[in-house]
Amino acid sequence: MAKTGVSAYSPAVMPIFRVATKPSRRWVAAPAHVLILGWACTTPAPAPAPAPTPGALGGYEAASDALAESVLVDVASGDSTIVIEPRYAGRRNFTGEPLPGYLAPRTLLRHEVTEALGRVQERLRTGPYGLKVFDGYRPVRATLAMVAWAQSTGQEHLLDEGYIARRSRHNLGVAVDLTLIERGTGLELDMGTPFDTFSEAAHTANATGDVLRRRMILVRAMQAEGFENYEKEWWHFSYSIEDAVPFDLPIQ
Numbered sequence: 001m002a003k004t005g006v007s008a009y010s011p012a013v014m015p016i017f018r019v020a021t022k023p024s025r026r027w028v029a030a031p032a033h034v035l036i037l038g039w040a041c042t043t044p045a046p047a048p049a050p051a052p053t054p055g056a057l058g059g060y061e062a063a064s065d066a067l068a069e070s071v072l073v074d075v076a077s078g079d080s081t082i083v084i085e086p087r088y089a090g091r092r093n094f095t096g097e098p099l100p101g102y103l104a105p106r107t108l109l110r111h112e113v114t115e116a117l118g119r120v121q122e123r124l125r126t127g128p129y130g131l132k133v134f135d136g137y138r139p140v141r142a143t144l145a146m147v148a149w150a151q152s153t154g155q156e157h158l159l160d161e162g163y164i165a166r167r168s169r170h171n172l173g174v175a176v177d178l179t180l181i182e183r184g185t186g187l188e189l190d191m192g193t194p195f196d197t198f199s200e201a202a203h204t205a206n207a208t209g210d211v212l213r214r215r216m217i218l219v220r221a222m223q224a225e226g227f228e229n230y231e232k233e234w235w236h237f238s239y240s241i242e243d244a245v246p247f248d249l250p251i252q
């Protein structure tokens with residue numbers, strides 16, 4: 001939950017591993033307006049509901065697509081050796097379907113974050129590891145779809161427990177979900193749980209032996225370039241950019 005004097009998007013740093021607590025999230029999913037088409041009838045059809053204000057989603061005003069296009073860049077354009085596997089552009093994610101706004105298998109981040117991620121990859125080249133990215137910038141409509149999925153499946157507890165965000169730093173283009181791979185084979189390392197595991201087993205410090213060692217290799221490499229880890233998700237890191245704003249630009 002957000003603390004007094006802390007921005008709704010500013011992570012609070014944990015003491016041991018400098019992991020950060022996700023901010024309070026208070027977006028409310030906007031109602032979906034469905035237009036049903038049918039055969040003509042004697043009673044005129046009611047006028048469709050007015051379109052929402054451009055950029056306004058779930059009661060929150062997203063910044064313009066023009067601004068998004070000026071600050072978001074493709075991660076592959078930074079360091080082409082970083083493996084990209086955009087889970088929400090396909091069905092291999094917890095909803096089982098591609099999320100709204102993910103129209104192409106690309107991963108975007110603010111250019112400052114992309115540059116920092118490239119420096120992390122460079123650090124890892126001193127050993128046998130590399131990065132695989134699952135998600136970066138996330139359109140606001142995708143976050144709202146995640147919230148709607150939790151509500152429609154009777155799993156609203158995931159919202160309250162901090163596993164699914166009502167308001168996400170991914171929407172700002174400053175958060176990234178990733179893991180370690182063996183650079184020679186491209187195989188993912190065993191990090192104890194799969195990506196998007198909604199349980200205490202995925203908490204960064206909740207591991208032992210080789211799994212904890214690998215998680216700490218990832219955390220320390222990311223921290224060295226300015227990223228902070230979210231304590232409940234070993235794969236989630238955010239980068240601090242002053243006055244960052246949310247976007248709803250589709251990824252295509």
